[in-house]
Amino acid sequence: MDERQPARELYWRDRDGSTYRCPGCGRPRDAVDGIEVHHRDHRKHNSDPNNLIGLCRDCHQDGQHNNRRASSRLQEPRPRGTEPPTSTASRPGF
Incomplete structure (x- = not known):
């Protein structure tokens, strides 16, 4: 079993992946x-x-694990359920 699978299951347990x-x-x-x-x-x-956050592959790999150019868009961890709503407007460059 992939050692990261428990984190994935925990993260998606209370979230609707389709939306x-x-x-x-x-x-x-x-x-x-x-x-x-x-x-x-x-x-x-x-x-x-x-400590867990779901990111698209681009934000995760480029922003967190390679050149860090997108990491400034992410905020420090905060208690679950206190995250502000995200904008639905498209952002330049994406």
């Missing part, structure tokens, strides 16, 4: 290659719900 929007760029799930669960503190064994 999910990437908090990094605001694109809906059907407009991206996929949603990946990111560990905000970069420790893959810390699966605290407040």
Whole structure:
């Protein structure tokens, strides 16, 4: 079993994947290659719900694991359920 699978299951347990929007760029799930669960503190064994965020593959890989150009769009972890709503307007460059 993939050691990251429990984090994925925990993250999606209370979320509707069909209406999910990437908090990094605001694109809906059907407009991206996929949603990946990111560990905000970069420790893959810390699966605290407040440490997990679902990002589209572009925001996750480019912004968090390569050149970090998109990481400024993401905010520090906050307690689950206190995240502000994301804008539904498209953003330039996406």
